[in-house]
Amino acid sequence: VKKILNEIKKADKIVVFTHRDPDGDAIGSMIAMYLALRSIGKKADMFCSNKVPDIYRFLPSSDKVKDKVLGRYDLGIFVDCGSIERVNGGADIDTIADVNINIDHHPDNTRFGDINYIEPISSVSEIIFKLFKKMNVKITKDIATCLYAGVITDTGNFRYDYTTSETFEVAKQLKKAGADSTFIAMSVYENKTLSSVKILGAAMHGLESSKSGKVAWAVITKKMMDDAGASDEDLTGIVDLIRSVKGVEVAILFREEDYGTKVNFRSKFKVNVSAIAGRLGGGGHVRASGAVVNADIKSAQKKVLAEVYKDIK
Amino acid sequence: VKKILNEIKKADKIVVFTHRDPDGDAIGSMIAMYLALRSIGKKADMFCSNKVPDIYRFLPSSDKVKDKVLGRYDLGIFVDCGSIERVNGGADIDTIADVNINIDHHPDNTRFGDINYIEPISSVSEIIFKLFKKMNVKITKDIATCLYAGVITDTGNFRYDYTTSETFEVAKQLKKAGADSTFIAMSVYENKTLSSVKILGAAMHGLESSKSGKVAWAVITKKMMDDAGASDEDLTGIVDLIRSVKGVEVAILFREEDYGTKVNFRSKFKVNVSAIAGRLGGGGHVRASGAVVNADIKSAQKKVLAEVYKDIK
Numbered sequence: 001v002k003k004i005l006n007e008i009k010k011a012d013k014i015v016v017f018t019h020r021d022p023d024g025d026a027i028g029s030m031i032a033m034y035l036a037l038r039s040i041g042k043k044a045d046m047f048c049s050n051k052v053p054d055i056y057r058f059l060p061s062s063d064k065v066k067d068k069v070l071g072r073y074d075l076g077i078f079v080d081c082g083s084i085e086r087v088n089g090g091a092d093i094d095t096i097a098d099v100n101i102n103i104d105h106h107p108d109n110t111r112f113g114d115i116n117y118i119e120p121i122s123s124v125s126e127i128i129f130k131l132f133k134k135m136n137v138k139i140t141k142d143i144a145t146c147l148y149a150g151v152i153t154d155t156g157n158f159r160y161d162y163t164t165s166e167t168f169e170v171a172k173q174l175k176k177a178g179a180d181s182t183f184i185a186m187s188v189y190e191n192k193t194l195s196s197v198k199i200l201g202a203a204m205h206g207l208e209s210s211k212s213g214k215v216a217w218a219v220i221t222k223k224m225m226d227d228a229g230a231s232d233e234d235l236t237g238i239v240d241l242i243r244s245v246k247g248v249e250v251a252i253l254f255r256e257e258d259y260g261t262k263v264n265f266r267s268k269f270k271v272n273v274s275a276i277a278g279r280l281g282g283g284g285h286v287r288a289s290g291a292v293v294n295a296d297i298k299s300a301q302k303k304v305l306a307e308v309y310k311d312i313k
Numbered sequence: 314v315k316k317i318l319n320e321i322k323k324a325d326k327i328v329v330f331t332h333r334d335p336d337g338d339a340i341g342s343m344i345a346m347y348l349a350l351r352s353i354g355k356k357a358d359m360f361c362s363n364k365v366p367d368i369y370r371f372l373p374s375s376d377k378v379k380d381k382v383l384g385r386y387d388l389g390i391f392v393d394c395g396s397i398e399r400v401n402g403g404a405d406i407d408t409i410a411d412v413n414i415n416i417d418h419h420p421d422n423t424r425f426g427d428i429n430y431i432e433p434i435s436s437v438s439e440i441i442f443k444l445f446k447k448m449n450v451k452i453t454k455d456i457a458t459c460l461y462a463g464v465i466t467d468t469g470n471f472r473y474d475y476t477t478s479e480t481f482e483v484a485k486q487l488k489k490a491g492a493d494s495t496f497i498a499m500s501v502y503e504n505k506t507l508s509s510v511k512i513l514g515a516a517m518h519g520l521e522s523s524k525s526g527k528v529a530w531a532v533i534t535k536k537m538m539d540d541a542g543a544s545d546e547d548l549t550g551i552v553d554l555i556r557s558v559k560g561v562e563v564a565i566l567f568r569e570e571d572y573g574t575k576v577n578f579r580s581k582f583k584v585n586v587s588a589i590a591g592r593l594g595g596g597g598h599v600r601a602s603g604a605v606v607n608a609d610i611k612s613a614q615k616k617v618l619a620e621v622y623k624d625i626k
Contacts (some may be wrong), residue, residue, distance in 0.1 A: 244504070
């Protein structure tokens with residue numbers, strides 16, 4: 001931390017990076033850092049190779065995010081970037097800034113910076129909040145808003161496993177600093193597309209479950225996607241909704257694709273769906289995984305369900 | 314508070330009450346009080362005129378809740394009861410206990426107790442947590458679990474307006490005391506019925522919206538309810554999902570009933586749907602309201618939408 005504060009002190013022109021396809025923690029922590037640097041008189045810029053997703057446009061200064069880096073900087077600060085490849089197919093960090101600081105929470109971070117500050121907690125926003133405290137940066141309402149958005153998006157609004165008592169302490173202080181938690185949660189969670197709700201409806205309408213109720217699944221065909229005018233992004237959350245049914249231990253979403261059937265798995269408390277996906281040639285995490293089966297949706301369903309039932313007692 | 318602590322100290326047999334049709338805060342704060350009283354050596358019972366709803370059965374000691382009060386107690390403690398009528402069509406409080414304490418957060422509480430402790434904050438669980446601190450009750454994992462369930466159900470998992478920095482402080486301490494926030498949130502939120510997800514699907518499949526996208530609505534007919542095997546309870550959350558669509562300011566759910574059409578409203582940031590419902594003979598809050606229109610679903614839709622468009626710029 002001392003080294004980080006020292007480099008920031010020395011630098012005049014600083015650029016903050018986050019990863020491509022940014023989530024709320026990426027955008028939130030990047031903008032917060034940008035605002036903090038500006039507040040202490042630095043010439044700061046921020047960069048992300050994608051434009052800021054619609055749902056994060058409510059964040060203050062989100063219109064200041066650049067998608068091109070021009071010129072040279074004294075210091076580069078990377079937030080939420082597990083590897084340099086995540087930035088923009090690998091930014092040429094040697095030519096952009098003299099010194100690079102890598103601040104992240106992914107345990108498998110590749111430590112590509114000159115200084116690497118990796119803390120495996122729920123969000124980078126939480127790391128940065130604590131850093132700001134040490135920097136004596138005043139947490140303005142705008143900074144608090146960005147960090148709060150980062151905290152809730154990376155903890156599933158305090159619902160994921162790695163939410164700690166410290167996370168709540170940070171939320172408390174951000175709230176005190178002026179973060180409007182209701183407005184931020186509304187902006188992040190109540191910004192669905194019409195087509196996403198329609199395709200969710202179509203999928204849930206045909207929801208099926210095993211006799212025991214422990215396995216439930218839905219199917220999405222290409223025709224259903226067309227009818228709803230839905231894109232891939234619109235499918236986020238559907239398999240989670242299936243899991244939220246009482247008694248369901250494994251939730252599955254089957255999706256018709258040109259190249260076969262895409263399968264997404266979620267489990268609630270016990271079943272390791274990473275192992276199931278693995279047997280089907282896919283992978284992922286214990287509670288969330290996926291695979292692609294080279295078969296039409298009906299055959300895929302049969303094959304996948306047989307595989308799932310092996311692991312259900 | 315001193316008076317409350319004093320009465321608890323003096324009493325030996327204590328009964329804790331909560332209101333009928335209990336929510337998570339009612340059940341959570343009641344059980345927490347029961348456990349705390351037992352932990353300091355009191356003969357405690359707890360009472361609710363309904364059985365504990367399925368989704369709260371995961372709470373420790375939820376099987377100890379009684380639906381009949383027998384005998385006489387030294388002290389009665391009412392939690393989350395806005396009025397004595399909320400308890401059981403009006404319990405005869407004079408014959409049950411010598412002294413009655415009323416602990417609540419509804420600002421319009423009727424102050425029916427001998428001692429009334431009303432604090433208009435987000436949850437009674439938060440009030441009781443602070444009371445336990447003053448009573449020097451050890452916050453066990455079981456107590457923390459009940460109180461955390463109360464906090465999240467009454468704040469919409471920290472999303473509602475009256476979530477304060479103090480709420481996060483309490484969440485932090487409950488987490489430290491052993492509340493498994495992920496398990497509790499899963500138990501509360503991932504316990505939907507299959508029929509609720511099916512009827513939600515059917516409704517969303519037919520989702521419609523105004524040209525501007527500011528008004529969106531769905532229709533649920535009796536046939537749809539039958540097809541999904543759904544009951545009234547299964548409809549919770551559907552109108553909220555409609556509101557969660559980007560750009561939607563007013564969400565409406567139309568429901569076919571024998572006596573006409575039931576209409577539910579939600580608004581996001583600006584429109585006062587209490588006023589709209591009022592003009593249709595109904596009522597409610599600024600962001601959530603309802604009315605019954607004595608017409609079939611098609612005519613009702615026409616009438617209601619005309620009323621809504623008056624208030625949309």
